[in-house]
Amino acid sequence: MDASSLSPVLDPILARWGRTPDRLLQVLREAQDATGWLSPELLAATARSLGLPLAHVRGVASFYSFLALEPAGEYRVLLSDGVTDRMDGSLELGERLCRRLWAEPDHTAGDGLVSVRRTSCTGLCDQGPAALVNGIAIPRLDGRVVDAIADLILARRPLDTWPVDLFSIPTNVRREDVLLRHGLSPGVAIAAALARNGAAPAGMIAELRASGLRGRGGAGYPTGNKWASCEAAPGESRYIVCNADEGEPGTFKDRVLLAREADLVFEGMTLAGHAVGATRGLLYLRGEYRYLLDSLEATLARRRAAGLLGATAGGGPAFDVEIHVGAGAYICGEETALLESLEGKRGIPRNRPPYPVTHGYLGRPTVVDNVETLCAAALIAVHGAVAWRRLGTTQSSGTKLLSVAGDCTRRGVYEFPFGVTVREVLEAAGADDPIAVQVGGPSGTLIDCAEFERHLSFEDLPTGGAFTVFGRGRDLFEVARQHVHFFAHESCGFCTPCRVGTSMLASVMDKIHDGHGSRHELAELDRLTSVLGNGAHCGLGHTAMNPVRDTITRFAPSYERRLASADFAPAFDLDAALAPARRMTGRDDPASHLGDAS
Amino acid sequence: MTVPARPRVRLATTSLAGCFGCHMSLLDIDEKLLPLLELVEFDRSPLTDIKHCGPCDIGLIEGGVCNAENVHVLREFRANCRVLIALGACAITGGLPAQRNHLDLGLCLQEVYLTEPSLSRGGIPNDPELPLPLDKVHPLHxxxxxxxxxxxxxxxxxxxxxxxxDLIAGRLPQLPERLVRYD
Amino acid sequence: MLDGAPVPFEPGQTVLQAALAADRYIPHLCYHPEFRPHGSCKLCTASVGGRLVATCTTPAEAGLVVDSETPQLRDVRRTLVQMLFAEGNHFCPSCEKSGNCQLQAQGSDLGVTTAGFRHLYPDRPIDASHPDAWIDFNRCVLCELCVRASDEVDGKHVFALAGRGLTKHLIVNAPSNRLGDTTFAASDEAMQVCPVGAILPKRVGFAVPIGSRRYDQRPVSAQALDDAPRPAGRSP
Known part of the structure; x- marks a missing residue:
């Protein structure tokens, strides 16, 4: 495609995004939606139009795994490769799909029809295995669905004519508490917050502080303090950012909130804007949740029409929301990487300090809050701190949404007051014979059955919401190995310890898996733990060891039974390393082979 | 009380995919060679022409591992030497021989023995006496x-x-900064 | 307080800058006094107020307690240098930068005798398209000093990073991705600032013999203190 034929594609996209460099990622994403991939000509035209160096544009495009710098096929199938997807048979289904399509995994078919690749957990763990086709989610894959997808692709049926039930994603809410049964009409929480702001100088922020609400993304920073710091920070303009980049494998409760409670989310953003003096909000939607974009935009339009957004948002000061969509990068869930991504850059976590509350989006004071946190803030605006504090524990007030998946009969979203025991959740979810639960995803804590009386709370077991159940027969070494590969794949590559360390970690786990492990490898795991935990730039690196740390302490036999008896073994098969030379020389005599060390 | 005389330390050395430069450096110990010889006796080494390594205290190996014979010799050293030392860049990083690691071995052999007219004389050697090359060159570790x-x-x-x-005296070897060189 | 002794600082200085100005060394690689601190190599990691952080990006504050020369941190730094050696193809015996290379100098100073890890032996073709300079990507440690120099000093934006994780790599600003097709000039600051042998001038080979080079004379820990900017009137 030459530059002139690109104009009709690129111009409307650039116009929509205002031709500013900080919208680069959004422009690239939409351009790819329109053309299937990001050709060198398209990158060059984008760079010219936005006044950016081409190398910068290529740097950004190559950072995000959903952006394709080579032709990726008319139909781009990404199979969700989360732990629960695999438990539900995703690998076999992937092979079946490839067979049916005559496709080779990870390659674009010669005729340009289709490519089949794997992607990190897509947040459909309660209804997996899942896939994304041209960015749109399809849950509950089984042999029948896979065959249907293959037939539709082979028949070249446009995606928007595929049967709608393929794309139907129920919310699977299993237990409601105050948040999920809030019953609030749009505007009520904003009005309540405005009333609080009018009644006392510190108003809504004071109420939040009194409520003890802590961030629901996992880190648990007191939300009231965050808002107060942002409000107090010097600056002309402020921003509210909703972190809807729910990427932790095993987590999907934000998806449910965005699908079912979008009004409450925007309500929370708006009253946050009023509280800190921000007039603009940005919602960063995980690329995997692209299918929610239209309904979210529709909600925004409805709210604008109802006067809940715009010049006088809900009767208060001006506020409006813009949605950015991610493009396949777990690291962007880290708040400063998310800000970089919102500014159209590579998602590299920033150095801190300064913190986002003083230097956030475009260097301005910014509140970055999780989806659930903003919903909870809206609830607190209406019902007050005292009501909120009635639920939960001393240091963990209120309720928590849990994404329950894995080996249990009732997967889905559960809202429990903080302080609930692991056992209570397991019983509610119908987990018959659990041996372990991963609380908070791979970067959280994996506990075994001796710890099921522990409490979900910041005091004991903090969680961003993932609750993945492993039943008898599950191999926890394999779970850890898969998660370690996840971190290596998602490492942004900025700092040495994480860029190299996560890959080293994956290769040590592979070596143990392949039966070449020894005590030497266990010592290597220790060494890598130390350098990742002590040297990494951000939370991804700091926690990348957690799956190994937790399984090696609790499920040591799953490692030990894989160790070779020798005190050291090479990572590879020495005899296989001679195979190319045997082939070239035609030799097969005994001297042309290498056995084990004797 | 008398301290019993310590038996001499048995030392084996060899070069795998190396250039014997490290061995030259060993000989460069010069005048200290004589006191060293009072402390050690050589087992298998290019200096003794002993063909197989027997039980030893220390094994010194230069060169990377590039073929099947290198693997056999390295295993023999590891099995017989209480302490094994990787000597020099090639033993530690693969070094010069490992500069072929980004090339496909089959294509290399083809280029050298089949395609390139100045070199090809009767195809790829397949004498069973010749050790087969590994697809990649590896450091000892x-x-x-x-x-x-x-x-x-x-x-x-x-x-x-x-x-x-240091090793003979039973100390943990510690090289000062100026002796830790990679070139 | 650095390792038990007080260190003065000026507002705006980071812990590493304050330490170097006060003639106290903390190992570092991606930090350069003339550029915005970056914090990616993590060699300068130290315990600051009980937390392990990169000192090159951590602002100095009154009362901060910093511990740097601890066995644990020496281990971490040694492992980081080993990781860099294993990640690229660092064949020192054939490298023109040998003896002037900061990665090498850090290794010597920290007593690194082996990469220890499995070498990754990546396949990274060199770029010799420019008339006066060439890039050997095998030796790139991704410190981004050339990116920063080209952006901040040269104003040319010749370099950028692409990919992520272990596939992260240096690219140049030309559709062909060849240095010869960029505005790069051998006089650029980005040329001078490379701490390793990745960006090198052409037609200069071993003009200074091995053994007489920068880190052949003095270890990097001493050189870095000589180079550190100091407030007027204070001598090392």
Whole structure:
């Protein structure tokens, strides 16, 4: 495609995004939606139009795994490769799909029809295995669905004519508490917050502080303090950012909130804007949740029409929301990487300090809050701190949404007051014979059955919401190995310890898996733990060891039974390393082979 | 009370995919060679022409692992030497021989023995006496456990002397900054 | 307080800058006094107020307690240098930068005798398209000093990073991705600032013999203190 034929594609996209460099990622994403991939000509035209160096544009495009710098096929199938997807048979289904399509995994078919690749957990763990086709989610894959997808692709049926039930994603809410049964009409929480702001100088922020609400993304920073710091920070303009980049494998409760409670989310953003003096909000939607974009935009339009957004948002000061969509990068869930991504850059976590509350989006004071946190803030605006504090524990007030998946009969979203025991959740979810639960995803804590009386709370077991159940027969070494590969794949590559360390970690786990492990490898795991935990730039690196740390302490036999008896073994098969030379020389005599060390 | 005389330390040395430069450096110990010889006796080594390594206290290996014979020799050293030392850049990083690691071995052999007219004489050698090359060249520590490393291309005589005398004296070898060289 | 002794600082200085100005060394690689601190190599990691952080990006504050020369931190730094050696193809015996290379100098100073890890032996073709300079990507440690220099000093934006994780790599600003097709000039600051042998001038080979080079004379820990900017009137 030459530059002139690109104009009709690129111009409307650039116009929509205002031709500013900080919208680069959004422009690239939409351009790819329109053309299937990001050709060198398209990158060059984008760079010219936005006044950016081409190398910068290529740097950004190559950072995000959903952006394709080579032709990726008319139909781009990404199979969700989360732990629960695999438990539900995703690998076999992937092979079946490839067979049916005559496709080779990870390659674009010669005729340009289709490519089949794997992607990190897509947040459909309660209804997996899942896939994304041209960015749109399809849950509950089984042999029948896979065959249907293959037939539709082979028949070249446009995606928007595929049967709608393929794309139907129920919310699977299993237990409601105050948040999920809030019953609030749009505007009520904003009005309540405005009333609080009018009644006392510190108003809504004071109420939040009194409520003890802590961030629901996992880190648990007191939300009231965050808002107060942002409000107090010097600056002309402020921003509210909703972190809807729910990427932790095993987590999907934000998806449910965005699908079912979008009004409450925007309500929370708006009253946050009023509280800190921000007039603009940005919602960063995980690329995997692209299918929610239209309904979210529709909600925004409805709210604008109802006067809940715009010049006088809900009767208060001006506020409006813009949605950015991610493009396949777990690291962007880290708040400063998310800000970089919102500014159209590579998602590299920033150095801190300064913190986002003083230097956030475009260097301005910014509140970055999780989806659930903003919903909870809206609830607190209406019902007050005292009501909120009635639920939960001393240091963990209120309720928590849990994404329950894995080996249990009732997967889905559960809202429990903080302080609930692991056992209570397991019983509610119908987990018959659990041996372990991963609380908070791979970067959280994996506990075994001796710890099921522990409490979900910041005091004991903090969680961003993932609750993945492993039943008898599950191999926890394999779970850890898969998660370690996840971190290596998602490492942004900025700092040495994480860029190299996560890959080293994956290769040590592979070596143990392949039966070449020894005590030497266990010592290597220790060494890598130390350098990742002590040297990494951000939370991804700091926690990348957690799956190994937790399984090696609790499920040591799953490692030990894989160790070779020798005190050291090479990572590879020495005899296989001679195979190319045997082939070239035609030799097969005994001297042309290498056995084990004797 | 008398301290019993310590038996001499048995030392084996060999070069795998190396250039014997590290061995030259060993000989460069010069006038210290005589006191060293009072402390050690050589087992298998290019200096003795002993063909197989027997039980030893220390094994010194230069060169990377590039073929099947290298693997056999390395395993023999590891099995017989209480302490195994990787000597020089090639033993530690693969070094010069490992510069072929980004090339496909089959294509290399084809280019050298079949395609290139100035070199090809009767096809790829397939005599069973010849050791087969591995697809990649490896440093020693990727094939066996290695206890100590003396870097350098070659390591200085002083660095070799330092590590050997430390080990013989029962000290943990510690090379000062100026002796840790990679070139 | 650095390792038990007080260190003065000026507002705006980071812990590493304050330490170097006060003639106290903390190992570092991606930090350069003339550029915005970056914090990616993590060699300068130290315990600051009980937390392990990169000192090159951590602002100095009154009362901060910093511990740097601890066995644990020496281990971490040694492992980081080993990781860099294993990640690229660092064949020192054939490298023109040998003896002037900061990665090498850090290795010597920290007593690194082996990469220890399995070498990754990546396949990274060199770029010799420019008339006066060439890039050997095998030796790139991704410190981004050339990116920063080209952006901040040269104003040319010749370099950028692409990919992520272990596939992260240096690219140049030309559709062909060849240095010869960029505005790069051998006089650029980006040329001078490379701490390793990745960006090198052409037609200069071993003009200074091995053994007489920068880190052949003095270890990097001493050189870095000589180079550190100091407030007027204070001598090392």
């Amino acid at each position: 990727e094939i066996v456990r290695v206890d100590y490393y003396i870097p350098g291309c070659p390591p200085s005589a002083e660095a070799i002397w330092q590590v050997l005398t």
